Amino acid sequence: MRTGIVILPEHRWWWAEHKWKAAEEYGFHHAWTYDHVGWRSLVDGPWFGAVPLLAAAAAVTERIRLGTLVASPNFRHPVPFARELTALDDISDGRFTLGVGAGGMGYDTQVMGDTAPRSRQGRFEEFVTLLDQLLTRERTTFRGEYYEAREARGHPGCVQRPRLPFVVAANGPKAMAVAARYGTGWVTTGPETDDDAEWWAGVERMARRFRDELDAIGRAHHTVDFHLNADSCPVYSMTSVERFREVVGRARALGFTDLISHWPRAEGVYAGSEAVLERVAADVLPELVGNRPG
Numbered sequence: 001m002r003t004g005i006v007i008l009p010e011h012r013w014w015w016a017e018h019k020w021k022a023a024e025e026y027g028f029h030h031a032w033t034y035d036h037v038g039w040r041s042l043v044d045g046p047w048f049g050a051v052p053l054l055a056a057a058a059a060v061t062e063r064i065r066l067g068t069l070v071a072s073p074n075f076r077h078p079v080p081f082a083r084e085l086t087a088l089d090d091i092s093d094g095r096f097t098l099g100v101g102a103g104g105m106g107y108d109t110q111v112m113g114d115t116a117p118r119s120r121q122g123r124f125e126e127f128v129t130l131l132d133q134l135l136t137r138e139r140t141t142f143r144g145e146y147y148e149a150r151e152a153r154g155h156p157g158c159v160q161r162p163r164l165p166f167v168v169a170a171n172g173p174k175a176m177a178v179a180a181r182y183g184t185g186w187v188t189t190g191p192e193t194d195d196d197a198e199w200w201a202g203v204e205r206m207a208r209r210f211r212d213e214l215d216a217i218g219r220a221h222h223t224v225d226f227h228l229n230a231d232s233c234p235v236y237s238m239t240s241v242e243r244f245r246e247v248v249g250r251a252r253a254l255g256f257t258d259l260i261s262h263w264p265r266a267e268g269v270y271a272g273s274e275a276v277l278e279r280v281a282a283d284v285l286p287e288l289v290g291n292r293p294g
Contacts, residue, residue: 072103
């Protein structure tokens with residue numbers, strides 16, 4: 001199983017840089033950051049843009065994959081965003097993965113005025129469809145309900161061919177259909193619940209439903225990586241080394257190929273101890289087959 005770590009974009013670079021370097025040194029296969037204008041309980045705190053942050057992270061790392069968890073249409077248009085993604089893919093020398101989702105309601109849809117669409121799912125489908133075209137074609141003309149592109153140029157294209165990978169966030173059947181069609185990977189946050197056992201049961205149902213979506217289009221299960229956002233669970237994955245081992249075992253048993261946790265914070269959301277992270281890196285990550293990047 002491969003493991004990933006989320007580093008929230010809340011620190012000035014002089015402090016954040018060591019976390020990105022450490023993520024690679026610890027042996028995580030991928031490292032991610034949130035792509036929001038502001039996020040939930042942290043909206044009044046420090047917050048930085050995902051694209052320049054990931055470019056900086058790419059410049060100080062060599063092997064670890066980097067990505068957004070997740071970018072959304074809430075404040076982005078596919079045409080300029082495709083240019084930014086191409087740049088990230090180039091700067092990282094083909095180590096960038098686009099985590100992409102429909103986007104939730106909240107600050108991102110309010111800060112620029114009410115940008116909530118009539119259909120979040122319809123906009124999401126167009127967003128991913130157009131990004132796929134922009135990143136694989138030399139010229140793209142597209143006219144949809146939410147987005148338009150006129151002779152948009154794609155040169156020089158991605159380092160990764162035919163384009164950089166998409167990991168598509170999906171919990172429901174319509175979003176899963178998008179993930180099944182366009183995703184190199186699928187990521188789920190599981191159901192919204194405060195009960196640990198209920199959350200794991202919901203994750204199992206979602207994994208089964210996603211396999212059904214793959215079957216419906218005749219796509220082999222092994223061609224898609226299954227990512228689990230472990231810290232959407234009511235119990236933080238790095239509460240202890242024992243908890244992390246438990247999460248790894250349960251995710252693996254459900255067929256997930258990739259597990260994503262969050263860097264411990266001093267307080268609030270994802271509150272934990274960096275000493276636990278260090279022990280996980282020293283004692284658990286080396287045991288996981290395929291975990292070492294490169």
